[in-house]
Amino acid sequence: MISTDVFTITNPALGGLIIWSFLQGYESNEKKGCPFPLIFLPLPLILSKTIRDEFKGTNAGTGLYTWVAKNPKVLVNLKIRIESSSQVTRNAIVFASASQVLKISEDGVLFSNNSGIAKNKIKDSSEEINEMVRVANRLGKWFSQINSVSDIYNSLGLRL
Numbered sequence: 001m002i003s004t005d006v007f008t009i010t011n012p013a014l015g016g017l018i019i020w021s022f023l024q025g026y027e028s029n030e031k032k033g034c035p036f037p038l039i040f041l042p043l044p045l046i047l048s049k050t051i052r053d054e055f056k057g058t059n060a061g062t063g064l065y066t067w068v069a070k071n072p073k074v075l076v077n078l079k080i081r082i083e084s085s086s087q088v089t090r091n092a093i094v095f096a097s098a099s100q101v102l103k104i105s106e107d108g109v110l111f112s113n114n115s116g117i118a119k120n121k122i123k124d125s126s127e128e129i130n131e132m133v134r135v136a137n138r139l140g141k142w143f144s145q146i147n148s149v150s151d152i153y154n155s156l157g158l159r160l
Helices: 002-010 012-027 036-040 044-045 047-051 064-070 078-084 086-098 118-125 129-143 151-155
Strands: 101-103 111-113
Touching: 002 036, 012 036, 012 086, 012 101, 012 111, 012 129, 036 086, 036 111, 036 151, 044 047, 044 078, 044 086, 044 129, 047 129, 064 111, 064 129, 064 151, 078 101, 086 101, 118 129
Parallel strands: none
Antiparallel strands: 101 111
């Protein structure tokens, strides 16, 4: 059972889907795309069921600052989670880029790309995957409401 869980959370296709959904949310408010340093934050927050559960009862209007203030425990060991999942994130970026799920501009800005996504297939996925997609999209919206990458990192108790 543990090996299945490890496979699931390290699966580059799932990671790519989560990143794509995050970018979709980000771009719903910020058409200029997502700065590269932010792309290492969604997977450690979304793949953790414990952290993902803290998104329950939130919506796009809740915002990152309010969510963190109400759920400070999500910050515990977040830096370690990010560092330990950085290779998973890199693999997901490579997979998503090769699968035309995301584009990276020359200046390192990321954009979602719908040509590599079969949206109707996402709805047929498990409830857990659908939850990850919804939460990733919401997180992207929250991040796009903050104009500074360093402010986002600081609000999560991190440094760039």
